[in-house]
Amino acid sequence: MPVDADHDKVTNWDVNVPLSDAELTALALAADPDAPISADAIPFTLHMAQFAGAALPGWYMAPAMARSGRRWRLPVVLAIVSAFVLIEALGLCNTFGQLTLA
Numbered sequence: 001m002p003v004d005a006d007h008d009k010v011t012n013w014d015v016n017v018p019l020s021d022a023e024l025t026a027l028a029l030a031a032d033p034d035a036p037i038s039a040d041a042i043p044f045t046l047h048m049a050q051f052a053g054a055a056l057p058g059w060y061m062a063p064a065m066a067r068s069g070r071r072w073r074l075p076v077v078l079a080i081v082s083a084f085v086l087i088e089a090l091g092l093c094n095t096f097g098q099l100t101l102a
Helices: 021-030 044-049 073-089
Strands: none
Touching: none
16 A cells, blocks of 8 residues: 655555555554544444454453343342452452462
8 A cells, every 4th residue: 555755645545455564654643633533434343243254253342231130240249259358358368269378
């Protein structure tokens, strides 16, 4: 992908050719951080969904969980965290699953 001498514009964009570090640097320096998002922009997740062998799998950044009808999670999490805090407060070590003196 040719970059002009001033490093402010990239010409002849070809999506099938990998970008070098110099070209990525030129793109980053040429970008306007205050530019508004274009009307035809699509979310990154939708863009990546079109690639079957994408670099990041879908489970890498899972969507946020809905908080509907699952009231048992908070008490369970609080009990587990409280147990670990109590173990530490008593001066015990639970690193490998066995309670020992620290």
